Amino acid sequence: MGKILVVDDQRNMRTTLAMMLRGVGYEVDEAADGAQGRETGAAGAYDVVITDLRMGEYDGIDVLRAVKDAQPMTEVIVMTAYGTIESAVEAMRVGAFDYIQKPFTEQELIVKVSKALESRRLNGQVQLFAHEFKERYHVENVVGRSQAIRDVLMRLIKFAPTDATVLITGESGTGKELIARAVHANSKRAQRPFVTVNCAAISETLLESELFGHARGAFTGAVGARKGLFEEADGGTFFFDEIAETTPVFQAKLLRAIQEGEIRRVGENKPLRVDIRVVAATNVDLGRAVEERRFRQDLYYRLNVARFQLPPLRERREDIPLLAEHFIAKYSRKMAKRVRLADGVMERLVGYDYPGNVRELENLVEQSVALCMGGIVRVDDILPRPPKSEEKQQGRTLADIVDDAEREAVESALRAFDGSRERAAEALDISPTTLWRKMTRLGISFEDR
Numbered sequence: 001m002g003k004i005l006v007v008d009d010q011r012n013m014r015t016t017l018a019m020m021l022r023g024v025g026y027e028v029d030e031a032a033d034g035a036q037g038r039e040t041g042a043a044g045a046y047d048v049v050i051t052d053l054r055m056g057e058y059d060g061i062d063v064l065r066a067v068k069d070a071q072p073m074t075e076v077i078v079m080t081a082y083g084t085i086e087s088a089v090e091a092m093r094v095g096a097f098d099y100i101q102k103p104f105t106e107q108e109l110i111v112k113v114s115k116a117l118e119s120r121r122l123n124g125q126v127q128l129f130a131h132e133f134k135e136r137y138h139v140e141n142v143v144g145r146s147q148a149i150r151d152v153l154m155r156l157i158k159f160a161p162t163d164a165t166v167l168i169t170g171e172s173g174t175g176k177e178l179i180a181r182a183v184h185a186n187s188k189r190a191q192r193p194f195v196t197v198n199c200a201a202i203s204e205t206l207l208e209s210e211l212f213g214h215a216r217g218a219f220t221g222a223v224g225a226r227k228g229l230f231e232e233a234d235g236g237t238f239f240f241d242e243i244a245e246t247t248p249v250f251q252a253k254l255l256r257a258i259q260e261g262e263i264r265r266v267g268e269n270k271p272l273r274v275d276i277r278v279v280a281a282t283n284v285d286l287g288r289a290v291e292e293r294r295f296r297q298d299l300y301y302r303l304n305v306a307r308f309q310l311p312p313l314r315e316r317r318e319d320i321p322l323l324a325e326h327f328i329a330k331y332s333r334k335m336a337k338r339v340r341l342a343d344g345v346m347e348r349l350v351g352y353d354y355p356g357n358v359r360e361l362e363n364l365v366e367q368s369v370a371l372c373m374g375g376i377v378r379v380d381d382i383l384p385r386p387p388k389s390e391e392k393q394q395g396r397t398l399a400d401i402v403d404d405a406e407r408e409a410v411e412s413a414l415r416a417f418d419g420s421r422e423r424a425a426e427a428l429d430i431s432p433t434t435l436w437r438k439m440t441r442l443g444i445s446f447e448d449r
Contacts, residue, residue, distance in 0.1 A: 002117045003027045005044060007037030007051035007063055008079070017050065020106050021113065034058030042070035045158030048116045050109075053080040053087055053099075061094060068095045070161060075116040079104075138185035141178060143326045144319030148311040152179065159306040160186035165258070167303045168281040170310030173359030176281040177241060179308055183279055184237040192236030195229050200245035208250060208266060212257075215267035230263050230274045237277045243303070244284035244295055251296040258302055278303070313354040313361065317440060320350045323358060327365035328377075339369050342378045347443040349382065407442045410435065414444070
């Protein structure tokens with residue numbers, strides 16, 4: 001229902017407010033004064049902060065400013081026992097959502113919190129895809145308006161400012177490194193190094209040396225001491241791509257380095273302190289890998305603190321037109337061409353399953369822009385049909401039959417209601433959104449009335 005921070009230097013008041021809010025299902029943290037409220041509110045992932053106006057060295061305005069500077073989408077409600085117009089106006093000018101005058105009833109508080117949460121939700125829907133938002137959070141290349149992408153961006157806003165370990169999962173080509181870099185760019189470590197290593201591309205022996213470094217003479221060819229990537233990343237973020245490709249032996253060493261903040265160069269006994277934030281990514285089901293004893297359970301739990309699950313492109317088809325246009329514009333600029341899609345191409349793109357996900361779509365668009373003649377990309381330019389030897393020769397599949405039946409039912413309903421999607425969806429007993437997705441997948445085009 002929402003996560004709330006209550007800031008008040010009067011313990012009884014703070015505890016009472018927290019109890020009220022927890023009683024209706026909110027998750028609530030408490031801060032004992034303005035200083036703690038500034039720190040906790042700025043570093044945490046809160047939907048709403050409720051702060052007393054008059055406190056000690058740091059008052060509610062200080063808390064409000066700190067929260068808004070670090071977490072601009074968090075709504076702040078200011079409590080005042082003085083009821084002065086000046087204090088309320090100042091709080092609203094700085095960015096407070098609302099103020100509430102003591103004494104107040106539980107119902108008054110709950111109503112204001114509910115309105116603040118609704119405002120945060122609506123503002124988030126608008127701001128998530130604004131140009132200023134993308135520049136601020138370094139997600140310029142995250143394209144899409146699907147609920148799945150909204151959820152990823154909201155989690156990014158909440159977790160990036162913290163120091164929590166991040167695990168990013170999803171199929172190849174879904175943009176895991178893009179999210180990892182955005183996490184780093186929005187963290188307190190943004191000015192420090194972002195170091196990445198592809199665990200699948202390096203053997204276990206070399207991987208240990210690459211990460212931890214080695215002493216002179218540690219192995220054949222080690223003619224001098226060398227700093228490892230952990231030391232290079234000190235103070236910054238370390239991104240382990242394809243973390244599931246490591247062995248349990250190496251995973252044990254990695255777990256110790258993460259937990260203790262210490263490493264040992266290969267061939268040395270003296271530990272070295274390192275301060276890094278770990279972000280890991282994999283296209284493997286780590287839960288199953290743990291069950292099969294291919295991945296250490298303790299490392300899995302250590303990594304799985306802030307989890308990002310990136311959806312495959314076939315599960316967010318409504319984003320395909322936006323992505324295609326984005327890539328067309330990108331490569332048209334790069335190749336100094338003016339390119340557009342011929343009729344029927346977008347429908348073909350939306351209907352394709354993309355086993356390589358966003359990366360595959362980008363590659364297809366880049367290739368088509370490079371090869372197209374006359375500035376027009378035609379259907380066979382971007383998604384050529386498979387050779388006859390690869391096509392099914394045994395008639396239609398069950399999926400083909402189901403698609404044909406769905407297409408006939410949808411087109412019939414749309415014709416019956418003069419193209420009204422809302423009425424057609426009601427007649428088909430599905431939501432308008434589901435109807436739109438089916439129309440997009442099946443290549444059905446009707447003017448909405």
